């Protein structure tokens with residue numbers, strides 16, 4: 407079964423909008439990658455200032471291929487166009503890895 411990679415981004419309240427705009431501006435950044443299955447940006451409702459960038463992949467190898475290649479383009483700049491890299495909206499990040507052991511979808 408698939409593997410799930412979740413990037414946990416710490417985002418101060420005043421930076422949320424900027425973070426979401428940056429993700430919106432990169433729509434399409436992973437969709438065509440081999441083995442890519444799902445992406446969700448999860449905004450916290452309560453209890454934490456961490457956003458989850460949920461991604462699901464056919465295999466670890468597919469994820470590693472994206473990490474070592476197309477990821478760089480997906481994380482370039484902030485839409486301001488060239489020059490210095492803009493300051494990240496997130497103040498920290500941690501990568502979590504899981505394998506899918508069970509799943510269900512509505513019938």
Ligand code: HEM
Pocket residue numbers: 411412413415424425428429430432433434435436445459461480481484493494495496498499501
């Ligand atoms: C699980 C795989 C991923 C990893 C390991 C990862 C890595 C990171 C890291 C370390 C940051 C925070 C530092 C920075 O802003 O440069 C970040 C932010 C970001 N990532 Fe990713 N990312 C992943 C998935 C994605 C995907 C699939 C997209 C595109 C759809 C994406 C787009 C962005 C954007 C727009 C930011 C916001 C930059 C900011 O903080 O302003 N990331 N990612």
